[in-house]
Amino acid sequence: MDMLLQILITGFVIGSCYSVVSVGMTILFQTTTVLNFGHGECVMIGAFIFYTFQFMLGASLPVAIILTMFSCIIIGALMDRAVFRPIVFAPHVNVVLATCGFLYLYRGLARLIWKSKPRFPPTLIDIQPMDLGGVIVTSQDIAILVSVFLLASFFIWIFLFTETGLKMRAAAQSLRGAALVGINTENFFTGIWGVSVGAGAIAGFLLGPIFSIHPDMGESFLLRAFAAMTLGGFGNIGGAAIGGIIMGIVENLVGLYIWTPLKEVASYMVIVGVLVFKPTGILGVRKF
Amino acid sequence: MKGSRSKYMIQAGFLILLFCIPLVTNNYEQYIINLIFVNFLVCLGLAIILGFSGQFAFASAGFLGVGAYTAGLFMVRLGISYWPALLLSGFVTLVIAVLLATIGLRLRRYYLAITTISFTLCMRFFYVNAGKLTLGPSGFNIPHATLFGFNFNTDHRVYYIVLVVVLLFSVLSWNILRSKIGRAFMAIRDDEEAAAAASIDVKKYKLLAFAICGVLGGIAGGLYTQVLGRITPDEFGMLPILLHFVIVVLGGLGSFFGLMIATIIVTIIPELIRAFVEFQELLYGAIIVLIILVAPGGIYGLMLKYSPIRWREKLHGSVEKYS
Numbered sequence: 001m002d003m004l005l006q007i008l009i010t011g012f013v014i015g016s017c018y019s020v021v022s023v024g025m026t027i028l029f030q031t032t033t034v035l036n037f038g039h040g041e042c043v044m045i046g047a048f049i050f051y052t053f054q055f056m057l058g059a060s061l062p063v064a065i066i067l068t069m070f071s072c073i074i075i076g077a078l079m080d081r082a083v084f085r086p087i088v089f090a091p092h093v094n095v096v097l098a099t100c101g102f103l104y105l106y107r108g109l110a111r112l113i114w115k116s117k118p119r120f121p122p123t124l125i126d127i128q129p130m131d132l133g134g135v136i137v138t139s140q141d142i143a144i145l146v147s148v149f150l151l152a153s154f155f156i157w158i159f160l161f162t163e164t165g166l167k168m169r170a171a172a173q174s175l176r177g178a179a180l181v182g183i184n185t186e187n188f189f190t191g192i193w194g195v196s197v198g199a200g201a202i203a204g205f206l207l208g209p210i211f212s213i214h215p216d217m218g219e220s221f222l223l224r225a226f227a228a229m230t231l232g233g234f235g236n237i238g239g240a241a242i243g244g245i246i247m248g249i250v251e252n253l254v255g256l257y258i259w260t261p262l263k264e265v266a267s268y269m270v271i272v273g274v275l276v277f278k279p280t281g282i283l284g285v286r287k288f
Numbered sequence: 289m290k291g292s293r294s295k296y297m298i299q300a301g302f303l304i305l306l307f308c309i310p311l312v313t314n315n316y317e318q319y320i321i322n323l324i325f326v327n328f329l330v331c332l333g334l335a336i337i338l339g340f341s342g343q344f345a346f347a348s349a350g351f352l353g354v355g356a357y358t359a360g361l362f363m364v365r366l367g368i369s370y371w372p373a374l375l376l377s378g379f380v381t382l383v384i385a386v387l388l389a390t391i392g393l394r395l396r397r398y399y400l401a402i403t404t405i406s407f408t409l410c411m412r413f414f415y416v417n418a419g420k421l422t423l424g425p426s427g428f429n430i431p432h433a434t435l436f437g438f439n440f441n442t443d444h445r446v447y448y449i450v451l452v453v454v455l456l457f458s459v460l461s462w463n464i465l466r467s468k469i470g471r472a473f474m475a476i477r478d479d480e481e482a483a484a485a486a487s488i489d490v491k492k493y494k495l496l497a498f499a500i501c502g503v504l505g506g507i508a509g510g511l512y513t514q515v516l517g518r519i520t521p522d523e524f525g526m527l528p529i530l531l532h533f534v535i536v537v538l539g540g541l542g543s544f545f546g547l548m549i550a551t552i553i554v555t556i557i558p559e560l561i562r563a564f565v566e567f568q569e570l571l572y573g574a575i576i577v578l579i580i581l582v583a584p585g586g587i588y589g590l591m592l593k594y595s596p597i598r599w600r601e602k603l604h605g606s607v608e609k610y611s
Contacts, residue, residue, distance in 0.1 A: 035398050083577055090584055092397065093338070097537045098580040100530050105573025112566055219526055223409065226402045234398070265413045268406035275403055276391055 002134040007252045013141045014210065015248020016148040017203045019241040021221055022228035023155075024199030026240040029229075030172045031192050034084060034095055038102035039200055039225060040218030045106050046072050046201020047213040048114050051121050061124065068205060069198050076197030080190045088189075103218070110215040118214040124206075144206045151202060152241070168192075220264070224251075227267035230274050233281030242282065306451060310444040318443040320559055322515045325447075325454045326508050328551040331535045332461055333504030338533075339541035340465060341497035342477030344401040345392060347385070348532045350408035351502050353524030354381045355509020357415060357422060360430050360519055364423075370433030370514070374453075377510035378503050385502020389495050408529055415521035427520030430513040446514045453511060457504060462544060464500065473497060474542070534576060540588025549587050 025039050036042075049071055054064040083098055124143040129136050159165040171178040171188050179185045203221070204213070211217065228247045232239020247267060255263035274281060310318060334348040359377040362368050388407055392400055416425045433440045433449060440446050464470055472493045475483040484490050513519060531554065539550035557575075561568055583590050 035401075083581065087580060087584065090580070093344075093537060093541060094580050094584050096401075097533065098577055100533065101573045101576030101580065103530070103573070104569050104576065108567065108570030108573055112570060223406070226406075230399075230402065261413070261417045265410055268410045268413075271402055271406045272391065272410075275395060275399060279394070279399070 003256070005135050007256050008249060009135060009137065009141070011249030011252035012245060013144050013248070014207070014252070015245035017144060017207045017244075018221075018224045018228050018247050019244025020148060020151065020199050020203040020206075022225040022232075022240040022244045023237055024196040024203075025225050026229055026232075026235060026237050027172075028192055028196040030235050030237065031168075031175070032084070032088075032189050034099065036102075036196070037096060037099040037222065038106060038218075039099075039196070040220070040222030041103050041106035041110075042072070042076070042197045042200035042218075043204040043221045044110060044213065044215065044218040045075070045204070046197075047204030047208045047217070048110055049201065050205035051119060051208065051213060052114075055121060065205075068201055072201035073194035073198045076194040077190045079197070080193035084193070085186070085189070107215050107218065114215070116215055118212040120212050121205075121208045123209045140206075140209050147202065147206055151199075223267045223271075227270045230271050231281055233283045236281065236283045239281055239283035303455075306455075307448075310447050313444075315443050318447055319515070320556065322443060322447055322450050324552055324555045325450045326511050326515055327532075327535065327555050328548060329454050329457060329508040329511070330505055331532050331539075331547060331551055332458065333501035333508070334532045335536045335539070335541070335544075335547050336461065336465070336473070336504070337497045337501040338536055339543070340470065340477060341473035341494065343392070343494060343497060344397050345404045345498065345501065346401055346529050346533060347388060347404040347407055348501060348505050349524050349528035350404070350411050351381050351385060351505025352509045352512060352528065353408070353411050353415065353521075354384050355506030356512045356519050356524070357509070358506070359510040360428065360513045361422065363431055363513075364428060370431075371435075374507065374510040378506045381502045381506025381509065382499055385498045385505075386495065388502075389498035392498060393491055393494055405526075405529060408524065409526065412521050412525045415524070422521075425521055427518055429518045430516075432517075433514055440514065443515075449514060450511050453507060457507060461500065461504065465544075469493065469496060477542075538579060538586050540586030540591075543586070543588035546586055546588035546591065 021039065021043055024042075025036055028039075029035050046068060050064055050068040053059045053067050054061065059067065079102065083102075084095070087094055087098060123138070123140040125139050127139045127142075129138045157165075159168065167178065167183050167188070170181070171183055171185055175185055178188075200221075224247055225244075228243035229235075229240050230243070231246055232241070232243030247270065250270060251263050251266040254266045309321060313321065330348050330352050333351065334346070337343050337345045337348075355377040358380040359370070359373040362373040362376055363370060388404070391403060395403060415422045419425075433446075438445075440449060465473070472483070472488045475486065475488055476490055476493055480490055512523075516523070535550045535554045536547065538554060539546035539548075557572075558568060561571060564571075579586070585592065
């Protein structure tokens with residue numbers, strides 16, 4: 001019983017990071033209709049930039065976090081301005097290929113700068129693991145839960161209670177309509193790209209101490225985010241968040257109770273299973 | 289009459305040229321040429337399903353893997369000779385492709401893309417972890433093919449197997465694409481509802497596209513075993529999916545000739561920049577992004593843009609651009 005509870009908590013913690021990745025992908029997909037196949041690599045780049053600031057340049061934790069967020073938002077905005085703005089009316093295939101191009105580009109860049117060997121950054125905060133009646137919660141678990149909670153509250157506040165959020169919702173519903181009532185959709189796209197890559201970076205440095213960081217780590221995040229998006233109904237932000245958490249729990253349960261290597265393909269099986277039996281996902285509406 | 293005769297002469301000359309290639313190459317160059325031919329066959333499958341019938345099915349690397357493992361395992365485990373194994377690899381992949389299509393037919397665009405990518409990675413997982421059957425993550429060596437005592441044990445000899453099989457299947461696909469089936473594919477690609485309204489059985493033709501992609505991928509997989517001599521699960525993971533995708537889009541979707549050029553370029557580039565192995569992925573990514581920005585129509589689009597006007601109609605008449 002303790003074992004099950006432990007797995008549920010670990011799954012929830014890791015899953016909440018998957019949610020951050022998949023929500024980042026979903027808001028991008030919702031507004032710009034770009035499905036970013038290079039998003040896993042954005043997670044990887046975020047993790048490495050944070051590692052560089054904190055452990056190679058020796059910045060303190062808050063400074064490192066702020067600098068990482070800042071640079072990743074800039075990276076996202078630049079991606080939009082330089083590449084995705086000019087091809088906004090191109091066929092879907094071309095846009096998908098451009099995101100694949102970034103996948104290679106970032107992987108190559110990371111291999112060049114930080115080399116291939118995996119690195120194990122220390123945890124964000126340093127306190128003793130706590131024993132809550134047989135269930136052990138580590139310091140990184142707490143750091144992740146607190147950060148994701150803060151991030152989620154921040155997003156919900158922006159999204160539901162500010163004017164920016166109102167504009168965002170308007171643009172997500174109908175881009176043309178939003179442009180007609182005077183919302184600057186071009187800047188808006190750039191902003192969304194920044195936020196999306198920034199969210200990926202957060203997940204990257206939160207999960208870094210648990211999974212280790214290396215240039216090939218992006219692929220698994222990408223597939224998990226896809227699974228979470230599919231599970232929650234494609235293009236549904238709340239669904240993506242819940243889907244991420246479910247993915248985290250499911251893959252840990254599968255790893256423990258069925259077969260450890262199966263953990264790696266749990267996400268693919270979830271994708272295929274959902275698409276065969278309930279293609280709309282748990283919160284989605286049918287639109288394909 | 290005279291025109292068609294000179295056309296046959298050119299074709300025959302080209303064929304003879306192809307058969308003479310091994311006379312002037314060394315082993316390494318021959319290996320690269322073999323690789324180009326096999327890649328062309330796989331990408332042809334992907335081009336048919338993606339460029340001609342407009343389905344986002346990135347399963348070509350998966351089919352390649354199924355074909356290679358079928359041929360390899362039949363030869364190693366059961367000790368049957370290469371030729372029936374090659375046929376079996378085409379057949380098994382056909383069955384798998386049809387099974388995948390039963391799911392795939394219900395999905396569109398990104399859903400289909402994600403499902404087919406998942407399929408490919410699941411197969412890779414299977415090769416790695418079902419070690420009792422597939423000999424595990426380090427792969428296995430493949431015995432050479434023999435025909436009436438003649439052993440195909442060098443790259444130059446393997447080339448003739450590859451050449452004959454690839455030519456056969458390319459001509460077959462070319463003819464299929466120019467027939468009623470090919471036109472139905474393009475109609476479905478351009479507008480599915482309109483195609484259905486024109487009494488084209490959309491489901492049937494989509495299934496057919498999957499089947500053709502499967503057979504081409506499977507046969508290419510069978511050839512792959514002889515070209516490489518050894519197969520490992522990593523040959524069929526995420527990177528090959530992207531590689532095939534890059535080739536098809538670089539060639540220009542729905543263009544046969546562009547596909548050939550793109551296959552040659554993309555297969556040779558990694559070999560040329562082998563000295564700068566650290567920069568390989570970086571360069572690759574930069575090239576992809578640049579192509580999308582500068583020449584979104586791929587090589588075919590460039591040909592249309594810069595060729596003399598009297599050729600343009602001919603080029604355009606063969607296949608239309610995907611939009």
